[in-house]
Amino acid sequence: MATISSTGPVTSTGLGSGINVEDIITKMKEVETARLKPLAADATLTKTKISTYGNLQSLLSTLQSAATKLADATSSGLWGGITATSGNTAAVTVASTGAAQAGSYDVSVSQLARAQTVASSAVAPGTALGAGTLTFTLGSWATDGSGKATGFTAGSAGAISVSFAEGEDSSLAAVARKINDAGTGVVASVVTDSSGQRLVFRSATTGQAAGFKIDASSGSSNGMKALAFDATTATGTFQLAQDSVATVNGISVSSASKTFEGVIPGVTFKVSQVTTSPVGVDVAADTAGMTKAVQDFVNAYNAVNSLLTTSTKYDAGSKTAGVLQADSTAVSLRSALRNMATSTTTGGALSGLSGIGIDTQKDGTLVIDAGKLASALATPANVKALFSASTGDSSNDGIALKFRTALRSMLAFDGTVATKSNSLQTALDSNAKDQDRVNDRWTATEARLRATYTALDAKMASLNALDKYVSQQVATWNKSTG
Known part of the structure; x- marks a missing residue:
């Protein structure tokens, strides 16, 4: 009887059949995604x-x-810029404040602004001044050639009174506190020296118009009346208020403070010392x-x-x-x-x-x-x-x-630069979408390939199993008939 021969196993690829599926997919990916390189560039x-x-x-x-x-x-703006310089900054400092005309000025300072100060007689610490009223009037003291006060002219502000009742705290500290709280235009403070305590009054601002007169009424000449002040008759320690006085190119000018504004257009100058010779001030364009x-x-x-x-x-x-x-x-x-x-x-x-x-x-x-x-x-x-x-x-x-x-x-928002930048961004966004499409297409292709090869592997595995079975049956047949 003839012997049946096997044709040998059927071969394929994949996980169960020997074909290098990964190598095939890798090479196909290189082909499919080649377009990504120029897109990335x-x-x-x-x-x-x-x-x-x-x-x-x-x-x-x-x-x-x-x-x-x-x-x-x-x-x-820039072209109106002015610089102002002083030849003696220890005595006169200057600053540009706006539009000014170039020029040179000689500034002489004969007097510096100051506040009026008055010190009372000394009393023992804790002394009570008793009941009474202090009345503060702001204004200007007129003086003679030697600086002695000859009269007082009250300012536009009304007089302000500070009263102390019988039994009320009237120590120097209490008096100073009540004066300061009343807004009299005069600042009071207590100073202690070797003779005792004194009440020192100082005008709140500088300038001749910041002078003050103090009227007092009380039952005792040693009480509140001791704080009265009239510069025309006073003999104690005091200093009258005064303006700053200067000359600018020979013209006399004054200021209630040490700062002069509006004297030289567009320039402010501040005086710090009385001068013995004119101070040169130069105003020029800020080149x-x-x-x-x-x-x-x-x-x-x-x-x-x-x-x-x-x-x-x-x-x-x-x-x-x-x-x-x-x-x-x-x-x-x-x-x-x-x-x-x-x-x-x-x-x-x-x-x-x-x-x-x-x-x-x-x-x-x-x-x-x-x-x-x-x-x-x-x-x-x-x-x-x-x-x-x-x-x-x-x-x-x-x-x-x-x-x-x-x-x-x-x-501008819709100008040349913004328009160009926006168009470049649009191109970049479009490029990203193109790359996504290439990647998405390959992802779908890869999935399809793997599904196909998986099915092929399953089929080949089935055929190989059948081939093995047939081979076994042929071998058995040949043995039984041999």
């Missing part, structure tokens, strides 16, 4: 562009601030502040120009392109800024930045000739007009005014 470049535009926006904002300061034509503002503008412009130049250039030697190379928005911004820097104005005697020593280099940067700028600032009005003149024709306005107007538009 585009995303990286777009992020760099967004970052660059963020830096550009910050630099343009700084330039806008610098231009706005130069474009301010108000009297309180140092103006110079700094111009330098800040140039620095801010150069920072923007440097970023735009670097990011848009192509280096032929290294064959590398800037991140914004061929970016029409960046190229247009650079061109617009350079055109404004080299533009002219019809608003004054100076027509362009070169007139004050600011020149444009080949790379677009601005440089300042310090000497020429200093000479131009000798006439601040001309430099002010160069930067801030409003002519009614924007093409002929001051240089800084042109920059301010243009930069406001560039940096």
